[in-house]
Amino acid sequence: MIRFDQVTMTYPDAVAPTLRDVDLHVPEGELCLVVGRTGSGKSTLLRAVNGLVPHFTGGTLAGRVTVAGRDTATHPPRELADVVGVVGQDPLAGFVTDVVEDELAYGMESLGLAPDLMRRRVEETLDLLGLADLRARPLATLSGGQRQRVAIGSVLTAHPAVLVLDEPTSALDPPAAEEVLAALQRLVHDLGLTVLLAEHRLERVVQYADRLVHVPGAGAPLQAGAPADVLATSPVAPPVVELGRLAGWSPLPLSIRDARRRAGDLRQRLLHAPHAAALAPLPAPGEEVLTTCDLGVRYGPIVALRDLSLSVRRGEVVALMGRNGAGKSTLLRALTGLTSPAAGAVRVAGADPAALAPRQLVTRVGLVPQEAGDLLYADTVAAECVAADRDAGAPPGTARTLLDRLVPGLADTAHPRDLSEGQRLGLVLAIVLTGRPPVVLLDEPTRGLDYVAKRRLVEVLRALAADGHAIVLATHDVELAAAVSTRTVVLAEGEVVVDGPTSEVVVGSPAFAPQVAKILAPSPWLTVDEVAAALAVAS
Amino acid sequence: MTSTGPPPPRDRRPRPAALRSLPRALHPGAWWLWALGLATAASRTTNPLVLVLVVAVAAQVVAARRSQAPWARSFTVFLKLGLVVVAIRVTAQVVFGASAPGNVIVTLPEVPLPAWFAGVSLGGPITQEALAAAVVDGLRLATVLACIGAANALANPKRLLAGLPAALYEVGVAVVVALSFAPSLATSVGRIRAARRLRGRPDRGLRSIVGVAMPVLEDALERSLALAAAMDSRGYGRRAAVPLATRRLTAGLTLGGLGGICLGVYGLLDGTSSAALGLSALLGGVLAAAAGLRLGGQRTVRSRYRPDPWRGPEWLTAGTGALVAAATIVAGVLDPAGLAPTLVPLAAVPLPWLPSVGILVALLPAWLTPLPPDAAASAARGASAERGLARTPAAAGEVAV
Numbered sequence: 001m002i003r004f005d006q007v008t009m010t011y012p013d014a015v016a017p018t019l020r021d022v023d024l025h026v027p028e029g030e031l032c033l034v035v036g037r038t039g040s041g042k043s044t045l046l047r048a049v050n051g052l053v054p055h056f057t058g059g060t061l062a063g064r065v066t067v068a069g070r071d072t073a074t075h076p077p078r079e080l081a082d083v084v085g086v087v088g089q090d091p092l093a094g095f096v097t098d099v100v101e102d103e104l105a106y107g108m109e110s111l112g113l114a115p116d117l118m119r120r121r122v123e124e125t126l127d128l129l130g131l132a133d134l135r136a137r138p139l140a141t142l143s144g145g146q147r148q149r150v151a152i153g154s155v156l157t158a159h160p161a162v163l164v165l166d167e168p169t170s171a172l173d174p175p176a177a178e179e180v181l182a183a184l185q186r187l188v189h190d191l192g193l194t195v196l197l198a199e200h201r202l203e204r205v206v207q208y209a210d211r212l213v214h215v216p217g218a219g220a221p222l223q224a225g226a227p228a229d230v231l232a233t234s235p236v237a238p239p240v241v242e243l244g245r246l247a248g249w250s251p252l253p254l255s256i257r258d259a260r261r262r263a264g265d266l267r268q269r270l271l272h273a274p275h276a277a278a279l280a281p282l283p284a285p286g287e288e289v290l291t292t293c294d295l296g297v298r299y300g301p302i303v304a305l306r307d308l309s310l311s312v313r314r315g316e317v318v319a320l321m322g323r324n325g326a327g328k329s330t331l332l333r334a335l336t337g338l339t340s341p342a343a344g345a346v347r348v349a350g351a352d353p354a355a356l357a358p359r360q361l362v363t364r365v366g367l368v369p370q371e372a373g374d375l376l377y378a379d380t381v382a383a384e385c386v387a388a389d390r391d392a393g394a395p396p397g398t399a400r401t402l403l404d405r406l407v408p409g410l411a412d413t414a415h416p417r418d419l420s421e422g423q424r425l426g427l428v429l430a431i432v433l434t435g436r437p438p439v440v441l442l443d444e445p446t447r448g449l450d451y452v453a454k455r456r457l458v459e460v461l462r463a464l465a466a467d468g469h470a471i472v473l474a475t476h477d478v479e480l481a482a483a484v485s486t487r488t489v490v491l492a493e494g495e496v497v498v499d500g501p502t503s504e505v506v507v508g509s510p511a512f513a514p515q516v517a518k519i520l521a522p523s524p525w526l527t528v529d530e531v532a533a534a535l536a537v538a539s
Numbered sequence: 540m541t542s543t544g545p546p547p548p549r550d551r552r553p554r555p556a557a558l559r560s561l562p563r564a565l566h567p568g569a570w571w572l573w574a575l576g577l578a579t580a581a582s583r584t585t586n587p588l589v590l591v592l593v594v595a596v597a598a599q600v601v602a603a604r605r606s607q608a609p610w611a612r613s614f615t616v617f618l619k620l621g622l623v624v625v626a627i628r629v630t631a632q633v634v635f636g637a638s639a640p641g642n643v644i645v646t647l648p649e650v651p652l653p654a655w656f657a658g659v660s661l662g663g664p665i666t667q668e669a670l671a672a673a674v675v676d677g678l679r680l681a682t683v684l685a686c687i688g689a690a691n692a693l694a695n696p697k698r699l700l701a702g703l704p705a706a707l708y709e710v711g712v713a714v715v716v717a718l719s720f721a722p723s724l725a726t727s728v729g730r731i732r733a734a735r736r737l738r739g740r741p742d743r744g745l746r747s748i749v750g751v752a753m754p755v756l757e758d759a760l761e762r763s764l765a766l767a768a769a770m771d772s773r774g775y776g777r778r779a780a781v782p783l784a785t786r787r788l789t790a791g792l793t794l795g796g797l798g799g800i801c802l803g804v805y806g807l808l809d810g811t812s813s814a815a816l817g818l819s820a821l822l823g824g825v826l827a828a829a830a831g832l833r834l835g836g837q838r839t840v841r842s843r844y845r846p847d848p849w850r851g852p853e854w855l856t857a858g859t860g861a862l863v864a865a866a867t868i869v870a871g872v873l874d875p876a877g878l879a880p881t882l883v884p885l886a887a888v889p890l891p892w893l894p895s896v897g898i899l900v901a902l903l904p905a906w907l908t909p910l911p912p913d914a915a916a917s918a919a920r921g922a923s924a925e926r927g928l929a930r931t932p933a934a935a936g937e938v939a940v
Binding site: 052055076077080085088094095096106109111112118119155361366 | 697715716730733734735736737738739740741742762765766767768769770771772773774775777839840842843844845846
């Protein structure tokens with residue numbers, strides 16, 4: 001269905017090709033998962049399928065890409081719209097109309113289909129993706145999972161043979177991601193669609209894949225094969241696979257169910273192993289630096305936070321979890337004075353953040369927002385560091401020193417836009433830390449981070465906590481929360497539902513338990529590292 | 540009658556079958572033609588009674604036939620805008636206006652201006668006549684605004700654009716994208732101002748605006764590139780092959796036609812030029828443009844999903860708009876004094892019968908068009924309760940229970 005023949009893709013002004021001599025064949029009806037580190041060329045591979053690369057992006061593509069027998073060299077994306085459906089990372093950015101039903105019909109209108117056929121397909125697609133109740137809703141009012149399903153539906157109405165999705169679940173909370181993946185699963189099984197999917201959060205999708213393509217980056221040859229075979233050596237792997245590697249299981253398990261059926265022996269061995277808390281006891285938390293008291297925030301008639309009381313001490317890492325729209329980002333905004341409370345009070349390092357001038361704010365609390373790049377203005381890393389020293393009134397060189405500790409070896413002359421997601425996050429974190437704020441907040445920091453970058457982030461956050469920073473991170477990533485946080489707070493409808501030590505809160509929760517906890521339940525193990533340390537001590 | 544819904548209460552008059560139908564949204568083009576007819580009438584008169592009548596008619600129809608969508612609230616916004624226009628016009632007259640002869644109400648201290656500032660004065664005597672002329676002038680503009688507001692409230696502007704002929708489709712999409720751009724620009728400004736605060740830079744005042752402009756533009760550019768890629772992937776801009784000669788003919792007809800329409804509209808709205816000339820230029824332009832658009836439509840392969848139908852109620856609505864415009868134009872020829880009563884000296888203003896009857900005809904769509912679907916749904920409960928009451932007063936208690 002999709003065939004790459006000796007494809008080499010070079011972007012304009014690039015020194016080296018992004019993809020080199022790629023040969024790939026995806027047969028009809030397969031769900032093919034594309035994995036790789038950020039910047040390895042996954043998106044380029046995906047966008048080459050419908051000709052956006054190179055027709056839209058520029059650059060030169062040598063070799064041949066054919067989809068359903070059509071060569072992308074002679075067919076621009078619009079001429080492939082009836083065979084390839086493309087869904088981007090941010091569905092809202094790709095919507096053309098403003099109501100669900102019109103959006104579903106838009107692609108068919110462009111193809112010039114007959115009105116009665118369009119009517120029929122819209123109704124069928126509404127049912128297929130469970131969107132019938134939303135048909136008249138404005139797109140802007142939909143939740144993340146609903147938007148993603150509408151985006152899939154809007155390309156599905158053209159009845160494409162191939163569906164290409166670039167990180168469809170990266171911005172979604174676990175239940176919404178399940179919802180989207182279940183819909184995809186149905187399309188592959190019932191309609192025989194060929195799906196090409198890129199995703200960083202392998203733990204969510206790997207068990208659905210028929211085949212895995214690993215893009216190693218830097219022009220190295222692709223590895224393609226059965227998921228278990230490719231993952232045996234791949235540097236990016238979900239926790240279930242890492243646990244399998246650690247325990248020496250073969251073939252590697254891909255789903256929780258597979259792993260649990262093999263884990264009886266491992267559970268026995270771990271029964272008498274010393275637990276992580278005993279191996280490396282956490283330092284006792286220090287003084288209280290962040291408190292909210294009956295905090296309430298409203299946007300017009302909508303109450304975003306209600307009677308929220310929270311206190312965080314130095315040395316604590318608090319994971320803030322809850323579904324999209326539960327109030328996590330609003331809480332972080334209130335803690336930095338970006339939103340004024342309608343009721344209650346906020347104290348951060350002894351002051352009300354809403355009353356602070358920006359210069360005083362940065363020495364008390366720092367926030368890394370969801371779009372971390374928003375904080376970057378300058379055109380080189382060095383200029384950014386100098387500006388950060390000036391903004392925070394820190395001695396010259398402070399930001400650069402911090403940056404070298406977080407992301408060693410970043411060139412002074414590099415442009416912030418050219419950095420990888422992980423490097424950019426490190427730069428923003430260094431800028432935020434320049435003012436030495438006792439409280440550091442992070443909003444969804446792992447969006448777009450691969451496993452290697454995520455592991456680095458965990459180390460950095462642990463070191464910061466040991467330094468006496470209080471850290472609060474809002475995240476959907478249960479693996480990150482399990483790996484780094486000492487305490488988990490779950491929000492729902494702007495209220496605190498659960499507040500307790502991470503190991504107690506996440507174990508047994510179907511939505512928030514990490515994979516290792518699900519495999520080894522009822523024992524409270526959270527991460528592969530914990531298990532590895534315990535096994536090392538036991539043997 | 541094919542309607543399964545209950546007939547409106549207390550209205551037993553028979554109606555022409557073509558006009559009765561199930562609740563549905565009227566074609567947006569019909570409402571805009573109706574509103575343009577009213578606006579034409581307003582722009583050709585300085586009779587305050589006629590102007591007030593136009594606003595009243597527009598308000599009545601809006602009240603009767605608007606939906607519950609967000610844009611349906613825009614009529615009041617336009618009315619307020621009209622009041623602001625009147626206020627500005629009167630203030631300008633008081634402060635800068637040259638004095639007209641007549642009854643002096645009050646005399647403001649006059650600031651002498653240099654000779655080359657001829658025609659403008661600061662302060663001086665204010666007469667009743669000059670004030671009245673300013674009010675009427677402002678009122679005329681406010682009335683035209685009210686007509687546009689009525690059209691906005693009754694028809695989704697985006698759906699109107701979607702109804703454009705195939706040849707103009709791409710222009711329509713550009714406008715739709717631009718319209719949805721404003722809200723997204725606002726969110727991006729908010730995000731970047733927040734980021735400035737987090738960096739410890741001023742987030743208020745003039746300097747912050749300068750600092751925000753560049754990142755916001757970058758953001759907007761990235762967003763439009765993402766949208767362009769998405770639209771391209773979904774088949775936007777597919778073309779059918781059309782010979783070169785046809786394409787040239789299309790371009791000529793369309794451009795010539797649009798020029799003719801511009802001339803014609805100018806002639807009709809400008810009261811001093813001949814209406815006949817304007818009307819013929821408009822008709823010729825419309826015909827040429829229609830032919831050009833029809834030819835141009837051959838190039839696009841696009842089809843429409845659930846297009847709004849154009850049936851009896853649409854003809855009626857657009858027709859009443861045309862009738863209003865025609866009545867005012869004819870009256871302007873037969874009885875110029877009725878439409879443009881003299882204000883110096885001030886006298887009681889007559890209500891000319893021909894334009895008034897014409898404008899009242901524009902009320903008909905308030906009853907003879909189908910209800911918008913959402914308003915019909917919410918009215919259904921009230922109506923059924925009312926019917927029960929009217930038929931058997933004794934059963935009213937049961938119905939209420």
